Amino acid sequence: MTFALTVLGSGTVAPSAARAAPGHWVEAGGARLLLDCGAGVLQSAARHGVPWETVTHVALSHFHADHWGELPHFLFALRWGIEPARADPLVLLGPEGLAERLEHLERAYGPWVRDPGYPLEVIELPPDGRRALSGDVELAWTRTQHTEESLAYAVSHAGRRLVYTGDTGPTPTLARWAEGCDLLLAECSLPEDRAMAIHLTPSQTGELAREARCKSLVLTHFYPPMETAQPARGAAARYAGPIAAAQDGDRFVIEA
Template identity: 60%
Template structure:
């Protein structure tokens, strides 16, 4: 399984970090986790085959996490040659279909009926969905918004957990237990802690409690400046820690 960080940022624009988007390839599965602004251009810049996506999963409905979805679907219909015929599955928390209907009202019926098969799947916290034989997507509730979920991608040999946005959560740590790579949001420095996001120390504590093999921090607000989130996270977690940058690639399992 391979992870490519397309957007390690947040709602706050910077030249270095675009909004949340993470690309995962596992066998035949090409999955985009969150679809924030900038994802298409970052994917093009990094040579990620965005047009070959098989699945697209949204963690919650804050616009920085799915604001480029309509443009992505538009690009799949009119931005590639030859035209796409392969099916695409869109996944997200309950309420996804209603929001897509509203997007279709704003942009056009092609949002829900592009000229390729589009399946919309509302996935509740705690559910598991098979993406392809032997490759599953699992979900867990997170304390960020009422609908927010974390995702795990599990293959026969590895498990990647992406927290989406979250606050500290023992239930999330139990659910993430033993993961090979924990891709954790790390929004704010420790001195700016709030209940609905993680700081580096809290992300480190989550990785420690989950006994993760590796911790990759993402979703940085510019307030971090030149401070080193890895150093703070390392007070709690003693495995490998990386502060992701847009374009970083990670191999998970073999």
Template identity: 45%
Template structure:
């Protein structure tokens, strides 16, 4: 399916896995089209191949948004920039903006030191923006991007993206937060991690009851559960557990190729 046939504003799941390798899913990676913007949220291992399988126009990305620097969320970045440099039929000239939490520029500079200058110089301008939570930024293509600090790593953030009558929220990896739900209130789709069951959840990840609390405050049009560890996902009906924990809204499990129109309520 060509990009021209897709709705103007939508989410396409490219990767929804965890640090555990699985043959049917790449790690965290979410493609969002909003107006003229083509944005990739995180770029975990396997994401570049998933973008190709889904026939997404990865060479035309306008923005790359990072939630934190764990390998299952950024492990495919060197491959993506290597493909930008050598894998396009026609050289790209348009700039790419990389948005991330504090330390993003330093992180990319270290990647360039390890892999090569193509990480920051793939043949076109790469602008790197360290974003302060609570300070919305406007993308060149129009949507408004805002970060929210999350309890996972020192730098980790969740993201909200808003356009004209449309919105997208991405929790990244996060522990319990009473502020995350209000931050995401009213988005068309909320991609929210639900790593483990309530009995085994750690302080830096969410479980069904914790997700239910976030979603009940956010009230998205659709809650998309992601980053679910395979042993949990295979043993339980995770959306049902979220519902039993008190959230009555529409909920689904993420899978590669899932497409969601981003129309707000």
């Protein structure tokens, strides 16, 4: 059974010629899940041959604009950007406050936001929990140290588990929650000399991976100073497993 991650956006709010804002595409069994939907994610999907129109679920980690700013475009593209227009349902998941934000978007863009011509289910998530997505694919989530509402996600399928940190600062609770995962997709925002409480540096990301005893580590969410900071090397000082510094378009298969 397929279980794979394709990085659509390994960047941040800072415009980059090479990196879209956050977006990560997960194929797991019958689910096609987009984790975050930042600016440039749709173009990146088109550029890298990712069948974005087959999406079944979109899960937002938090409400910073670079993590969900392209959501209206995405919903609109599923209605008007493909032929024939979508009929399959779409499930949109995110922190508490998601429904109210969609009401605001509806006032700005029009009624299609919540009634796009295909069934749209909006699910607000409590701070911790889990639910089935489809078949034997399960989504779990927990709070992170970033904003009031920010969440990390875990996708489980066929005995394997991918954890996406979303945005977070260093916190031991996240390592315990991610314990033993097969692939840890972790934010790695800033170099060591720019460390802050709500993001991770390479060594902090490596420490998270070590404490979580994950089987592999993929770094993402790079602010421009990271382009010359060799993040994989910094993380390797704390974590001995395989590490990749993501580029947009990279695909990682999560093996059994």
